[in-house]
Amino acid sequence: MRKGIGRWLGIGLAMLGLAWGLPTMAADTLTITGAGATFPYPLYSKWFYEYSNSHPGLKFNYQSIGSGGGVKQITAGTVDFGASDAPMNEDELAKLPGPIFHIPTAIGAVTVVYNLEKIQSGLKLTPDVLVDIYFGKITRWNDPRIAGLNPGAKLPAADIVVAHRSDGSGTTDIFTNYLSAVSTDWRAKIGRGKSVNWPVGLGGKGNEGVAGVVKQTPGAVGYVELAYAMQNRMTVAALRNKEGNFVLPTLESTSAAAAGAAKTMPADFRLTLVDAPGQDSYGICGLTWLLVYKDQRDEAKGKALVTFLKWAIRDGQRMNAPLLYAPIPKPVVEMVDKAIRQINFRGKSLY
Amino acid sequence: MTRKAGDNPKDLLFEKTTALFAFGVLFLAVLLFAILVAESLPSIRKFGASFLVTKTWDPVAENFGALTFIYGTIVSSFIALLIAVPLAVGSAIFINEFAPEWLKTPVAFLAELLAAIPSVIYGLWGIFVLVPVLRDLLMKPAAKYLGWIPLFKGPVYGPSMLAAGVLLSIMILPFILSVSREVLATVPRLQKEAVLSLGGTHWEMIRIVIGQHCIPGIFGATILGLGRALGETMAVTMVIGNRPDIFLSVFQPGYSMAAVIANEFTEATGELYLAALVEIGLVLFLITFLANLAAKWILKTMVSHAARGI
Numbered sequence: 001m002r003k004g005i006g007r008w009l010g011i012g013l014a015m016l017g018l019a020w021g022l023p024t025m026a027a028d029t030l031t032i033t034g035a036g037a038t039f040p041y042p043l044y045s046k047w048f049y050e051y052s053n054s055h056p057g058l059k060f061n062y063q064s065i066g067s068g069g070g071v072k073q074i075t076a077g078t079v080d081f082g083a084s085d086a087p088m089n090e091d092e093l094a095k096l097p098g099p100i101f102h103i104p105t106a107i108g109a110v111t112v113v114y115n116l117e118k119i120q121s122g123l124k125l126t127p128d129v130l131v132d133i134y135f136g137k138i139t140r141w142n143d144p145r146i147a148g149l150n151p152g153a154k155l156p157a158a159d160i161v162v163a164h165r166s167d168g169s170g171t172t173d174i175f176t177n178y179l180s181a182v183s184t185d186w187r188a189k190i191g192r193g194k195s196v197n198w199p200v201g202l203g204g205k206g207n208e209g210v211a212g213v214v215k216q217t218p219g220a221v222g223y224v225e226l227a228y229a230m231q232n233r234m235t236v237a238a239l240r241n242k243e244g245n246f247v248l249p250t251l252e253s254t255s256a257a258a259a260g261a262a263k264t265m266p267a268d269f270r271l272t273l274v275d276a277p278g279q280d281s282y283g284i285c286g287l288t289w290l291l292v293y294k295d296q297r298d299e300a301k302g303k304a305l306v307t308f309l310k311w312a313i314r315d316g317q318r319m320n321a322p323l324l325y326a327p328i329p330k331p332v333v334e335m336v337d338k339a340i341r342q343i344n345f346r347g348k349s350l351y
Numbered sequence: 352m353t354r355k356a357g358d359n360p361k362d363l364l365f366e367k368t369t370a371l372f373a374f375g376v377l378f379l380a381v382l383l384f385a386i387l388v389a390e391s392l393p394s395i396r397k398f399g400a401s402f403l404v405t406k407t408w409d410p411v412a413e414n415f416g417a418l419t420f421i422y423g424t425i426v427s428s429f430i431a432l433l434i435a436v437p438l439a440v441g442s443a444i445f446i447n448e449f450a451p452e453w454l455k456t457p458v459a460f461l462a463e464l465l466a467a468i469p470s471v472i473y474g475l476w477g478i479f480v481l482v483p484v485l486r487d488l489l490m491k492p493a494a495k496y497l498g499w500i501p502l503f504k505g506p507v508y509g510p511s512m513l514a515a516g517v518l519l520s521i522m523i524l525p526f527i528l529s530v531s532r533e534v535l536a537t538v539p540r541l542q543k544e545a546v547l548s549l550g551g552t553h554w555e556m557i558r559i560v561i562g563q564h565c566i567p568g569i570f571g572a573t574i575l576g577l578g579r580a581l582g583e584t585m586a587v588t589m590v591i592g593n594r595p596d597i598f599l600s601v602f603q604p605g606y607s608m609a610a611v612i613a614n615e616f617t618e619a620t621g622e623l624y625l626a627a628l629v630e631i632g633l634v635l636f637l638i639t640f641l642a643n644l645a646a647k648w649i650l651k652t653m654v655s656h657a658a659r660g661i
Binding site: 065066067068069071072091092159161166167168169170190191192193194195196197198201202203204205209212213216217 | 407408409410411412478479482483506508509510588589592593594595604606610613614615616617618619620621
């Protein structure tokens with residue numbers, strides 16, 4: 001009997017506690033909104049989930065509407081942070097109400113995938129061959145320029161079917177940035193961008209669209225994100241890097257590219273990583289950024305955001321590799337930390 | 352006895368409310384048009400009428416023309432109608448006139464079920480089933496033996512104007528079919544029996560009845576299908592190849608207006624780029640509007656002709 005009473009009392013007390021606790025909890029819940037890039041979305045959603053779990057009362061609402069949308073929204077000030085795979089250009093920066101930081105969060109790679117019967121991953125390609133395939137100048141797989149790089153490979157006398165993204169994307173931006181970096185011809189005639197005027201090829205919507213064209217069409221070549229290529233076990237090409245080595249796209253070769261480029265990291269972090277130096281560096285890599293205003297307008301939100309960013313560039317980086325994003329190199333983390341220290345609310349540091 | 356609406360305050364309220372709704376619809380259409388025009392002004396100012404006849408689409412150099420997309424939308428929709436209209440009218444005649452009772456309901460039901468499938472499902476089915484089948488069984492042999500005809504010139508990739516047209520034809524089939532059946536069902540039984548009683552065959556009966564009575568209705572059904580084909584986005588972008596270029600061959604890839612908006616709008620930065628995409632939307636709006644207007648006019652003249660004929 002006494003035990004019974006005790007139990008009821010316990011439940012009653014617990015309910016009372018809940019009744020007191022609930023309203024205060026609701027008042028304390030802070031929601032930070034962000035919008036932008038789709039490419040790092042798997043990583044960000046993992047981060048937000050883990051971070052919210054260890055920081056009750058803080059919620060993230062991230063809409064992966066695309067880098068362009070992220071830039072638009074942070075410019076208009078409708079979100080607390082933006083996210084982009086392409087650094088903001090001077091025109092875009094000029095439209096901002098105040099200075100902004102590009103906080104690098106991860107490094108991704110873009111792989112060249114192909115569909116050739118009996119040829120596994122590792123077909124060797126040089127930058128100029130890749131450029132000429134995408135220019136439509138090399139049209140057959142047994143072209144001497146490809147065969148010369150791959151003695152012994154049974155290259156078919158088939159047409160090369162070029163595939164690219166039809167939707168505007170950071171992946172295309174990184175890929176065309178690479179082609180522009182290795183070819184002055186490409187830079188002059190086509191240029192870099194999230195959508196470009198492709199000389200040849202079929203357009204597929206999203207990574208899955210390009211992968212669909214490549215998988216369904218014998219003799220096709222395309223480009224997809226590293227994570228997508230690995231998860232779907234696609235055959236990927238080894239690209240010759242700046243030092244003359246043929247390198248397969250992997251997490252390691254992406255990290256190597258990042259380490260090689262860390263020395264040249266500019267103060268605003270708007271670094272393009274393509275064609276990076278280093279023996280083991282893979283050529284087609286790019287950073288992705290969170291866009292955060294230096295002068296925050298809301299003290300509580302700004303404080304929470306800064307605390308999150310401190311976590312993201314350190315502890316958060318451990319979640320990068322399992323999701324196939326390379327972490328930010330150590331020396332860069334220190335540089336980013338200095339930037340985060342400058343984020344303030346009316347002159348008061350939020351660090 | 353007729354009562355004026357004003358006699359009763361409740362009636363008056365009802366009348367004014369419905370009028371408000373009706374004007375609301377009109378207002379929305381006008382507002383939509385106005386906003387499309389306003390948003391595309393930078394592009395209209397920069398490119399003028401040349402926007403409609405220029406093939407270039409270069410977001411990097413900010414040089415835009417919509418011709419390839421207009422061509423793709425119109426040609427893929429035309430292919431769709433070419434396939435879907437005979438198929439739909441044929442099956443409507445079969446279901447209504449010849450099919451035994453036990454077959455009628457399931458065939459009609461399944462055909463109408465096609466309308467309920469989301470377009471992204473059509474697109475996926477297009478990528479994984481339709482495109483490989485068309486490529487290997489139709490396009491490759493056709494390009495090999497009939498490749499000298501410009502319309503069937505290779506090389507064959509798979510995703511193409513033809514694939515988009517065929518997929519669209521399947522998507523618009525249920526709409527044309529169900530309206531055609533409704534139209535056929537409106538033919539008075541007496542008329543049909545009259546033809547038969549005069550010694551006409553079944554074929555003559557259908558020909559006379561359709562010729563006299565149903566052509567305007569079937570034409571209306573076709574326009575309904577066309578409207579849907581013009582605006583279809585997701586399924587088309589998945590099989591058309593998304594290549595802003597104009598080829599005479601239906602085996603070559605193309606691009607449509609709705610597809611380019613869906614593909615590029617999210618990542619479009621820059622005022623002119625966005626305006627050009629909105630202007631494509633405006634052009635699509637106008638084309639759909641004109642198609643419907645023309646249809647209304649043709650329908651009216653046809654109905655009056657048909658009325659005189661009977």
